[in-house]
Amino acid sequence: MLFGDRLAAAVRETGVPLCVGLDPHLARLPAALRAGFAGRSGRAGRAAAAAAVADWGAAVVAACAAARVPAVKPQLAFYEQLGAAGMEALEDTVAAARAAGLLVVADAKRGDIASTAAAYAAALLDPDGPLGADALTLSPYMGLDTLEPYLPVCRAAGRGLFVLVRTTNPGSAAIQAAGAPALARRVAEGLEAIGADTIGESGFSAVGAVVGASAAAEAGALRAAMPHAWFLVPGVGEQGGGLAEGLAGARADGLGALVVQARSATFPSAANAEYDESWPGWLRTRISHLANDMRAHHSVSAAGGAGLR
Amino acid sequence: MLFGDRLAAAVRETGVPLCVGLDPHLARLPAALRAGFAGRSGRAGRAAAAAAVADWGAAVVAACAAARVPAVKPQLAFYEQLGAAGMEALEDTVAAARAAGLLVVADAKRGDIASTAAAYAAALLDPDGPLGADALTLSPYMGLDTLEPYLPVCRAAGRGLFVLVRTTNPGSAAIQAAGAPALARRVAEGLEAIGADTIGESGFSAVGAVVGASAAAEAGALRAAMPHAWFLVPGVGEQGGGLAEGLAGARADGLGALVVQARSATFPSAANAEYDESWPGWLRTRISHLANDMRAHHSVSAAGGAGLR
Numbered sequence: 001m002l003f004g005d006r007l008a009a010a011v012r013e014t015g016v017p018l019c020v021g022l023d024p025h026l027a028r029l030p031a032a033l034r035a036g037f038a039g040r041s042g043r044a045g046r047a048a049a050a051a052a053v054a055d056w057g058a059a060v061v062a063a064c065a066a067a068r069v070p071a072v073k074p075q076l077a078f079y080e081q082l083g084a085a086g087m088e089a090l091e092d093t094v095a096a097a098r099a100a101g102l103l104v105v106a107d108a109k110r111g112d113i114a115s116t117a118a119a120y121a122a123a124l125l126d127p128d129g130p131l132g133a134d135a136l137t138l139s140p141y142m143g144l145d146t147l148e149p150y151l152p153v154c155r156a157a158g159r160g161l162f163v164l165v166r167t168t169n170p171g172s173a174a175i176q177a178a179g180a181p182a183l184a185r186r187v188a189e190g191l192e193a194i195g196a197d198t199i200g201e202s203g204f205s206a207v208g209a210v211v212g213a214s215a216a217a218e219a220g221a222l223r224a225a226m227p228h229a230w231f232l233v234p235g236v237g238e239q240g241g242g243l244a245e246g247l248a249g250a251r252a253d254g255l256g257a258l259v260v261q262a263r264s265a266t267f268p269s270a271a272n273a274e275y276d277e278s279w280p281g282w283l284r285t286r287i288s289h290l291a292n293d294m295r296a297h298h299s300v301s302a303a304g305g306a307g308l309r
Numbered sequence: 310m311l312f313g314d315r316l317a318a319a320v321r322e323t324g325v326p327l328c329v330g331l332d333p334h335l336a337r338l339p340a341a342l343r344a345g346f347a348g349r350s351g352r353a354g355r356a357a358a359a360a361a362v363a364d365w366g367a368a369v370v371a372a373c374a375a376a377r378v379p380a381v382k383p384q385l386a387f388y389e390q391l392g393a394a395g396m397e398a399l400e401d402t403v404a405a406a407r408a409a410g411l412l413v414v415a416d417a418k419r420g421d422i423a424s425t426a427a428a429y430a431a432a433l434l435d436p437d438g439p440l441g442a443d444a445l446t447l448s449p450y451m452g453l454d455t456l457e458p459y460l461p462v463c464r465a466a467g468r469g470l471f472v473l474v475r476t477t478n479p480g481s482a483a484i485q486a487a488g489a490p491a492l493a494r495r496v497a498e499g500l501e502a503i504g505a506d507t508i509g510e511s512g513f514s515a516v517g518a519v520v521g522a523s524a525a526a527e528a529g530a531l532r533a534a535m536p537h538a539w540f541l542v543p544g545v546g547e548q549g550g551g552l553a554e555g556l557a558g559a560r561a562d563g564l565g566a567l568v569v570q571a572r573s574a575t576f577p578s579a580a581n582a583e584y585d586e587s588w589p590g591w592l593r594t595r596i597s598h599l600a601n602d603m604r605a606h607h608s609v610s611a612a613g614g615a616g617l618r
Contacts, residue, residue, distance in 0.1 A: 023424070046439060077421060077428035083400060083439025087393040111448055112386060112418055113478045113548075115332070119386035130355060130392025139420055141450040141473055143480025164450055169422045171452025178495065179488040186487065239422075 003135060003160030004204025007230055008255055010070035010103055016294050017247070017255070019071040019105060019232065020064050020287060021262025022093065024053045024078045028267045030279035043083070050085035053078070057093035059280045060266055060287075065100040067288040071134075072097050073105040073232075073260055087130075094131055103134040105232065109164060111139035117149035125150065125159045135160035137210060137232070144190040147207070154198055154206040160230070161207050163191055165222060168212030168235035177218075184218070188225040199228050204256065208232055211249050213241030213259075219249035223256070231257045237264025243297055254300055265290055312444060312469030313513025316539055317564055319379035319412055325603050326556070326564070328380040328414060328541065329373050329596060330571025331402065333362045333387045337576045339588035352392070359394035362387070366402030368589045369575055369596070374409040376597040380443075381406050382414040382541075382569055396439075403440055412443040414541065418473060420448035426458035434459065434468045444469035446519060446541070453499040456516070463507055463515040469539070470516050472500055474531060477521030477544035486527075493527070497534040508537050513565065517541055520558050522550030522568075528558035532565070540566045546573025552606055563609055574599055 001009075011017045026034070026049055033056055037048035057074070064072055079090040097104050110120045122129045124136050138147060140163050153159050166176050166184040176184040188209060195207030205228040211219060213235035223231075236246040236259050246259035265287055268275045275282045310318075320326045335343070335358055342365055346357035366383070373381055388399040406413050419429045431438045433445050447456060449472050462468050475485050475493040485493040497518060504516030514537040520528060522544035531540075545555040545568050555568040574596055577584045584591045 025424070025428075041437065043439075075421075075425055075428075077419070077425045077432060080396075080432035081428045081438060083432075084393040084396040086439075087396050091392060109421055109448070109451075110386070110418065111420075111450075112384075113476070115334070116384055116386045119334075119384075119390045123386060123389035123392075128350065129390060130352075130395075139418070139448045139450045141420075141448045141484060142418075142476050143478055143482070143484050145478055145480030167422070167451050169452055169454055171454030173452070174499075175450060175452050175492070175496070178492070183484070183487070183492065187484070190483075 001158050002198055002200035003154060003158050003206040004198065004228070004230060005200035005202045006134070006158055007071070007103060007160065007258065008202035008204055011255060011258070011300055014068040014070045015300050016069065016291050017258050017298065017300065018069050018291055018294050019073050019258050019260045020060065020069055020265045021107070021260050022057055022060055022072055022074040022266070023262045024056055025267070029056055031276035032279065046082045047085040050082040050089040053082065053086065054089040054092050057089065058096055059283050061093065061097045061100055061102065062280070063283040063287040064102055066284055067291040069102070069287060069291050071103040071105060071258060073107050073262070075107045075262070091130055094133055098132070098134070105135045105137065105162065106131060106133035107137045109137045109139050111142050111146055113142065113146060114149050117146050121150045121153050125153045127157050135162060135208070137162045137164065139164050140187050144187070144194060147194055151198070159206065162210050162230070162232040163187070163207065165191070165209040166211050166215040166218060168214040168239055168241070184222065185225055188222050191229060192226045195228055202255070204228055204230050210234065213239070213245040216241070216245035216248035223249050223251065232260060233257050234260045237261045243294060247298055254298065259294070261290055310467050311507055311509035312463060312467050312515040313507065313537070313539060314509035314511045315443070315467055316380070316412060316469065316567065317511035317513055320564060320567070320609055323377040323379045324609050325378065325600050326567050326607065326609065327378050327600055327603050328382050328567050328569045329369065329378050329574045330416070330569050331366055331369055331381055331383040331575070332571045333365055334576070338362070338365055340585035341588065355391045356394040359391040359398040362391065362395065363398035363401050366398065367405055368592050370402065370406045370409055370411065371589070372592040372596040373411055375593055376600040378411070378596060378600050380412040380414060380567060382416050382571070384416045384571070400439055403442055407441070407443070414444045414446065414471065415440060415442035416446045418446050418448050420451050420455055422451065422455060423458050426455050430459045430462050434462045434466070436466050444471060444517070446471045446473065448473050449496045453496070453503060456503055460507070468515065471519050471539070471541040472496065472516065474500070474518040475520050475524040475527060477523040477548055477550070493531065494534055497531050500538060501535045504537055511564070513537055513539050519543065522554040525550070525554035525557035532558050532560065541569060542566050543569045546570045552603060556607060563607065568603070570599055
């Protein structure tokens with residue numbers, strides 16, 4: 001099945017367009033896990049921290065599966081900072097998530113010339129590679145020709161891409177909103193063309209876009225430019241956006257925006273004894289609340305009808 | 310010492326502005342190394358391939374040191390495709406290169422929001438991190454604010470950045486040359502401002518730019534926009550550019566352009582029995598020829614005077 005259809009089916013089945021981000025900030029792990037690597041440094045310290053991150057990832061994945069969340073998004077930087085041991089933790093977390101039926105978006109934001117892009121596709125998306133994620137975030141700065149090496153594995157193995165279009169950080173507008181038409185708009189039109197032969201029965205292609213929630217005012221125009229793209233929407237929760245902003249780019253039937261919650265889904269906003277002492281339970285409760293709250297505000301029927309309640 | 314000065318000193322000392330790229334395409338490794346992993350797959354196959362890549366990397370590093378090449382540039386995608394074992398091979402290669410006195414540019418082209426950028430800085434540049442490279446390539450699409458988290462380690466540990474400005478691939482112009490002024494020009498001006506407080510005695514800052522050799526016609530204007538930036542110049546050799554194009558962005562005294570040769574420095578262009586049978590010697594000869602050829606055409610004096618002969 002093509003990726004656009006896989007994601008549409010997962011959102012319909014679970015009833016919630018939520019993607020929980022895994023950003024394992026070491027200082028924000030629960031105290032019980034931090035004790036495993038506190039005060040240790042060097043390769044041994046990284047290995048101990050990676051073991052804690054793997055335990056934490058397993059718990060987040062279990063909480064997502066229990067809450068019927070359709071997708072998770074590990075942010076690779078937090079694993080890479082732990083070296084080879086971190087990559088093993090990432091491989092374990094991705095394998096656990098896929099085994100639990102979750103779709104995995106590897107948040108890597110790679111972007112390079114063709115011969116290098118083929119190696120990234122093997123590294124991150126290929127089912128026979130070390131990670132085998134379901135989808136991958138990419139950067140378009142080097143040109144849209146750099147996306148082409150990823151398309152064979154998208155077609156052959158139901159994999160997908162989310163290409164940076166419009167992000168949420170303070171300096172993004174100076175690059176992405178510049179020009180007439182704006183760069184983001186031109187990238188969007190290019191992605192629509194590249195994804196054209198990967199459109200499934202759901203009407204979604206394998207070539208999606210990262211469109212941050214703070215760009216809600218532009219979301220309608222970007223949806224018009226990319227009618228077949230899934231939007232991956234960061235910027236809700238700790239980055240400040242609300243659910244309505246997150247869903248602003250959805251299609252008329254309510255599908256098409258997959259809202260990311262990362263730190264807000266997995267860490268308390270302040271010191272929290274329950275979190276430090278019984279963190280797997282805290283994660284289950286938090287993620288279940290987030291998913292149910294989103295279900296209460298945004299309906300996605302199994303038959304395909306959907307919309308903001 | 311600040312990175313701009315470190316690189317200037319290395320180029321003056323070795324007399325050649327060359328950076329050898331390590332792009333370990335598995336199919337292009339010498340036959341003796343390919344025999345170590347041929348026909349194997351899965352995790353064991355990746356571990357065997359990573360061992361071959363580490364052996365190859367050690368030989369490339371030794372050849373660069375023998376030829377007095379100042380810098381190497383491992384392309385991370387080729388290591389990532391081998392999973393955790395690949396990251397160990399990369400760590401070993403970077404450590405060997407730094408031990409041999411070479412500057413290491415980690416070619417990662419990362420780019421993400423601040424909290425994630427800090428994790429990438431820890432992963433790739435921090436001397437206490439797993440890799441501890443001397444410099445890192447980054448992508449500016451998400452905005453120049455995303456570069457700031459890298460600056461503390463640049464200042465504290467003499468690390469540097471090379472940010473994508475103008476690349477060499479066919480689709481690059483549609484993004485980078487679009488707008489008036491062109492996006493590449495606006496990024497260049499932003500990089501000059503960000504690097505302003507990292508300028509050393511050489512006149513170079515810690516914030517450099519990737520400017521491909523096929524953009525030679527634009528190199529003068531980009532040099533004017535970024536008078537204090539080191540240019541990292543891919544696109545010479547197998548990608549088609551010549552040495553004069555590669556050096557087009559150099560400062561009037563001949564410093565400022567670090568020319569990358571990757572596949573052309575490390576692989577034969579066609580089947581080659583000598584390469585397959587005695588590849589460490591083949592690498593030494595090839596890289597020595599490349600470096601001496603560049604020395605013959607471009608003079609860099611120890612006193613700082615330099616220029617195309």
